[in-house]
Amino acid sequence: QVQLVESGGGVVLPGRSLRLSCAASGFIFSDYSMHWVRQAPGKGLEWVAVISDDGSNTYYTDSMRGRLTISRDNSKNTVHLQMDSLRAEDTAVFYCAREGFTFGAFDYWGQGTLVTVSS
């Protein structure tokens, strides 16, 4: 069955960097685009970034543009989110999600990893 497992969250000081990972299993990883979506405590979902199946195309939300790098390793079935210059307002649960074969169908989600930016 399809599984997405995020890791790498934790407490980080403002201005520091963090790299999140999402390990995928149960499907042919290299066939799918992958997204990151975040949710601040008590707030709604916010789309963050997407990477195409072969990694050749990446797109980012304006609110974090310039501080994010999404990447993937299809040999390890893993997608990463590098976040730099973190701010308190970046505190959130970060989910990875698979985009199904139909454009825009975020059909499977991980359980999320919590990032807390605090001094």
Add this chain to the structure above:
Amino acid sequence: QTVVTQEPSFSVSPGGTVTLTCGLSSGSVSTNYFSSWYQQTPGQAPRTLIYNTYTRSSGVPDRFSGSILGNKAALTITGAQADDESDYYCVLYMGSGIWVFGGGTKLTVL
């Protein structure tokens, strides 16, 4: 930047029908926005309900349906049940690889 709008809250009686909408601060939603809908209960990951405006995700009961109503995307729940009480989010494709979620609707069944 265009904002995706949703009703902050809605209430429906058990067995009733409710339609949640997903609009734009400027302009009309069409199928070109590839709207999708997600259900989320506290502490849980989102669950996919509808994608590409109309298509129900695998395992989702046919009580849930997606459409375009006027200038908005819509999620209709018929025969509402107690466990439909959740937060509901839509997301729209803005072009150039960018997606934007609405602020979510908190649905109460009472």
